[in-house]
Every structure is written in structure tokens, then in C-alpha cells.
Amino acid sequence: MTSSDPAGTPAGWPPLRAELRGLEPYGAPQLDVPVQLNVNENPYGPSAACVADIATAVARAAVTLNRYPDREFTELRAALAGYLSRDTPHGIVPGQVWAANGSNEVMLQLLQAFGGPGRVALSFAPTYSMYPEYARDTMTEWVQGHRESDFALDLDHARDLIKERQPSVVLLPSPNNPTGTALPPEAVTVLCEAAAENEQTGIVVVDEAYGEFRRSGTPSALELLPQHRNLVVSRTMSKAFALAGARLGYLAAAPEICDAIRVVRLPYHLSAVTQAVALAALRHAPELLGKVDELRAERDATVAWLRDQGLSVAESDANFALFGTFADRHAVWQGLLDRGVLIREVGPDGWLRVSIGTTEEMTAFKQALTEVREEGQG
Template identity: 50%
Template structure:
């Protein structure tokens, strides 16, 4: 069997590794920040009905502009946005890829602040751009001055920010986003994949869009809408951004089935988002109870919790896996990350972690 070294692969891809979240069949999968709550049955039935109608015309190409979906997403986002401000793709990762294809490429730099979403540097490498990094402030924060210093040092073509951040759950102020925008002539991309889990008084970067044609805010239906398996991500920005992405997107990149399923789900927004409050409650329970077990949880505005005080993360990971619980080792020293799931999942996770004793399995 041949290996990658036997192929004429691009030099800048040699030695890289693909996205590697473990895929294991376990009872409690709490490692990739999915919404573990099932879609309500009544909503699922309406989605299936929409899919059935779409299948009847599947011999034809889908709406290349996914007009109905963009209108539904604009209605959901509010803030005066119209369908012209919205773009969608097969998950927010494809949004990132299209953005980098349009504004990145060889010879261009993308600035990130690790620890951050692991796909940002992977997709950056995939389009031949250079990933450059800057340190965060204490407690994984990024203040306006820190962002500006990093931009002045690296002069990036794109700046990537997570609000809240993955894998730490840290929030991001509008002041930092605005300062980053003012400090660069490039694209400022704000990844709001977990926006629905933020505190109600935390303003979204969507409020900064007017007058900022280089600001892009992305969202996903994977988390709050429990649509991870459908693959729908989207962005809001000045309409000119969508014009740029049309230059690089594949024709008919969103299938008729994907469009139909997403529009149907958005028609049931209240029912779909009813899960969010429960997930926030489970997240806050994890944060409240981990100190009693000898761990320090980091403040989180997402649907997961990063906690440290783990003596041997790999041993603890394996010990929990033996109990049919899959969480995530994100490569931060003495730390692990767990998704906030259902009440039953939270209870089993906390009880299992308690059985391992302070510091986890040794």
C-alpha cells in the first residue's frame, strides 16, 4: 500500500495531519459539542415531509442561490438583515473554506489566537495560506490592545476570532472585535458557532456589521438546532462578501434536501431552541460541581466546559472511555473538555468522574 510520501502532494501539506476528533460508538458521546438532545418528533415529521417534497424534484438541480433558506436565516438572525446579507454552505467549515479561497491563498497570512478552533489552521493550510498566531491574555481572554498589537506585528490578510472561543468557552467583547477591524485592511472573521449559548446580555457581533464591509460573522445549525448531521453553516456580512464567495463556491453546493431540511427546521425555531436553556443548565451544573470533585472549570459561554486539575489527561480520558463516556483531550496541559448534554448524561459523567477520585485516573 502506498503512503502519502509516495505521492506528488503539495510540499506545504507534507507532514500535516487531518482533523482527528475520535469517532467511537459509546453510550455517552460528549466530545465534539453536538447537541445531544433529539429533535422534537413533531418537528422531525415536518422536516421529513419537506424532504419528501424535495425528493420529487430531485431530478433537477437545486436553487443555486438557496433563496428560501437565506430568507429564513435572515428572519432568524434579525438585526435588520436581509437575504442579501446571508450566505450558507455545508457546515461552517465550508463557510471558512470559501472565505479563505476568496480572500486567502498562497502568500497571504491568517491570524489566530490559540488555543482556538482546530479547523481554522487546517483549512488555512488547505488553501495554501500561512497561519500565524498570537498569545491570549490571562484566562484565555483577548483584550482590544492584545488584538491590535498582534495585527500590527503580523499584518494579516484575515483575522480569525471565536466568540465564544472553542475549546475554552471564553467570551469575546465587541470592543475587541471593533478594535481588530479598525487595525486591519483585511477580513475580520468572527466565528459565533456557539452564539445561542451566550448570556442573554452578551451582544452578538451582528450588531457591528453596519458600515463594516470587511466584517464576517458565521453561525451554524449544528449546535443549538441539533442539526450536526445535516451540515448547515451560514454567515452574515455586507452583501459584497456573498459576491466574493460566488466566485469560488462549487455550483449548486447546497443540495435541495439540505435546503428543504434547514428551512423546515427554521420554521420551528421556538421548539428547536427550547433545548438551549436545558443545555445551559447542564453546563452550569458541570461548572458548579466540578470544584467539589477537585477540578477547576473555566467560565464558559458555549455548550461545553473546559476543566483543568487533571493529573494525567490521557489516563482520565481512557478511564472514562472504559465507562462508555467519550470526552475530549484538546491538548491543553492538565485539562479536558466535556460537552454539556442531557441531565442523564451530566449525572453519569459527574458520577463517573467522582469515582476516579481527585485528579482523575492515575
């Protein structure tokens, strides 16, 4: 006889997969505080001109909402290819582009297509905390190597681990989240060549969610696409484009990889409204990206200030900085929150991550951190 609660519901209800029971859903704290620097958002919203263009585009799309959208999002793929072509001398064509509802869905679709039972996904810690969840959700075995003390990749270790575990998917953010570390081109080449030696020729995904914030002289992995048929480079409009609320991520890869993803994507997965918003934003790309230089400068100033305070800071090519170390990082995090500043308690023990905000927001962060440290917290 099955035990049940007082309402008559059987124990173990609902019938969730065993490996998911007791788990909490992913998500950074959503708290209403004056200074929110915890999820790497762009602090500068779209201009009035961009907002007006988006509104007009959505109004046009609304007239056709009784019809399904273009499931191949042809116009958007062409626009994204044009935008990505700026970062590589080789150019990108629409057949090399795929998009979905945020880079999260892009990654999930990659694992649906190339992962699965009996296959391995691999990365190197510390890295983006959602990667193992994509693997879990697609029943792909998750394998995690390690990074060096400065958060760079140990290429010998990486090559050996790929050879040993034969992953079908290697996930590598560049800049890395939460450390901000960028991958040099030679590292991408080593890993693509190692994965290509696998029996099933594993794919290497270089996640450039923060790619537009990279420092001058740091190339995009897009330049390596002609050399490696197993290379995938993903991007998002959430960060540099200040469109976190629009949910549009995309990738560039060999057309055969894009075609494979089409097998697992849900029908009409990009709504007509999403496509309209993304196209309007791309029309305003120079303006939206105009704040990137300001954020880079603010990042570099923040890194320098943190180091002047005697703290360790990871080299960052992103719009955030990982800093530490603290004996009790949670006490520091809480002390900042008590002063109206929300940052992220993430990464290796003792470290904290702060997103780069406006000059005023970073001033508030510095003042709050100074007060917390003067009180001896952490």
C-alpha cells in the first residue's frame, strides 16, 4: 500500500526523474535594491530611437500574429551573419547561423543534438554553472576538468582529458564566466584538434556571450571557423546589445551543424515578435554598442581600484570582475547587500563577482566595499 499525505496525494508525487528530486532551479537572487550588479546586465538601456523602432517593428508583427512566424527566421539569420562578419576577415553566411531564445536555449539545443545518453559533455572549472545543468537535462554525462591558479587553461591537461573521456561536446566560455578569462586562439585550435581525434569527432563550443567586451587585440574565435569544422561560436544579444529581456542568442558554425540543430528545435521556436525585436536592435547596432567602450573603461578602472585595495582580481575581458579572496565571502556579500549593493556570490571559495555598472553604481559599490572591509567583515 502506498503511503500518502493527508490530502491523499501519494508520496513521491509528482513523478519527477530521480536525479532531479530535491534540486533547486537555477537563478541568481532577484532582490529590489538600489544597485544591482549581480547578473552581468548592461546598465544602459536602448535609446529612445531604438525603442521607437522596436515598437514600430512589433506593431507590424502584431498584425500577422494569427500566422506562424518564419520558422527558419531567414531575415534574422542574414542580419546576424552580417553583424558577425565584422569580427572575422572570412565573413559569415546565413547558412552558418542559428538562433534561439537566449544563448541558454542555443546551448540546450546543442546538447540535445550532440549529447544524450552514452555521450559526454566536458568543460573546465570554474566555469558557467548552467553547463552541467544542460548536460543533466539532456541525460549527457558531465565531466569537469580544472583550470590553473590564474584561471587559464592547462592545455596539456585539457588535451589529455579530451583524449581520455572522448566528449561529444566541449563547452568553453571565452571570456569565461565567472572569471572573465579569454581563450587565446592557439588554445581553441588545440582543443578543436583534440576533439576532432575522437571516434565521433566532438564539437567545441566557444561561448562568446561577453565577446564584445574583450580587450583590444583579443581576437574572436569566429576567425578560426574556416580551420575547424567542429568549432561552434555562440553569442547573445543580452549583454553588449542591452537586450537581456528580449531573449535572443545565436551561433555561427558549419552549415551541417546548424542543419543538425534544426532536427531538435521546437517548431516555430522564435516568435514573430522576438524576430522583429532582434532585427530592430541590429539596425541600431552601432548605437547600442556605443556604450561598450565606456563599460570596458569602467571595468579596467574597477579592476585597478580593487587591486589597489590589496585584493586579487582575475584578468577580465568581460563586463564583470572576479575578486577576492575573503575568509568569509558570504559576510562580505551580505554586508554589501545591507548597504543596497547586490553582487554575485559565485565561483571558487573566497571569491565574489561584480558586474560593471554605471560610474555612479560603481562608486556606490566601492564605497560599500570599503565600509564592509573597515568593519572587518569577511
